[in-house]
Amino acid sequence: MSEQSPQPNGDAATDGDARDPSGFLSEIIGAPVTVKLNSGVVYKGDLQSVDGYMNIALERAKEYVDGEMKRNYGDAFVRGNNVMYIAADM
């Protein structure tokens, strides 16, 4: 009885949403996202792909330092260990 894992299934507090991050990730592939790094630098662009390390490939990436746009990248790879969060732009 105390054997149940803390993972998925469980009683539904939410309405049928996936309860681990993979559902969210597949939901936002191709969508515009904001990626914030631990350093505070922000990248905005279209999310091309993510993997289990949170390595990220962005298209049309814009780099923001202290809220100011600094650079444009057609394609950018962000190594996962630097990522603080990935936010969906809606």
Place this chain on the structure above:
Amino acid sequence: MGSQMLPLELIDKCVGSRIWVIMKGDKEFSGTLLGFDDFVNMVLEDVIELCDTTWLIRLRMQSTNNNASDYTGARSKLPKILLNGNNICMVHSIALSYGQKSNS
């Protein structure tokens, strides 16, 4: 031994409710927990990101006040995020700790 509760089970109880996530360093997130994985990466909804929160922490040490309404530092709102578990220090459910919700 049935009363033994694993740490991740505690987080699982918070799914669907509003939580505070206190990060390593001067940062906190508040949002509705939609899901998480074994690394405690979290999917959060209706998120408020607070920066420079050291004084908030100090305030909490003096009282049970968890209200950030008079917080003056930089804050931003994010509709839905995947938060990297790497820098998460502490997670705190507002509902559970105030006994408003006793979700078996």
